[in-house]
Amino acid sequence: MDKAFLIQLAGSAAAVMALVALAAWAKIAKPLTPLDDARARRLLAQEFPGKPLERIWVATDGRGAVARSGASALVLFELGDAYVARHVPWAQAVSSSFRDGVVKIDLSDVAAPMARIALDRWPPTPREAA
Known part of the structure; x- marks a missing residue:
């Protein structure tokens, strides 16, 4: 092995290590700011324009x-480093399982199969849902 080969090998190894470090850094998820009522309404209005929001329940952890919109439930939840919005029938959302302070809404979607949202209680009373 001559000197030129060792220099080229060291340079290549350094370049590969730099690319691996860049890829690892790029996968670090950026923390999201917790949702509040106004931000949740704004995001849902962007995703579902023209759908009136009758009532919204924001997760305790943000x-x-x-949200209820007529016969639909609009679900907004954190997935990766962004928020994802889906809609399901209201009856399906109300009948979702609630255990240990978390409601699990089956979305029947390959990309986002289930929404887990921390709420104080679920389902809402008929008076709250109206």
Whole structure:
């Protein structure tokens, strides 16, 4: 092995290590600011323009929200480093399982199969849901 080969090998190894470090750094998820009522309404209005929001329940940890819009439930939840919005029938959202302070809404979507939203209680009373 001559000197030129060792220099080229060291340079290549350094370049590969730099690319691996860049890829690892790029995958670090940026923390999201927790949702509040106004921000959840704004995001849902962007995703579902023209759908009136009758009532909204924001997660206790700020990582999701459920809103009622007529016969639909609009679900907003954190997935990766962004918020994802989906809609399901209101009856399906109300009948979702609630255990240990977390409601699990089945979305039947390959990209986002289930929404887990921390709420104080679920389902809402008929008076709250109206």
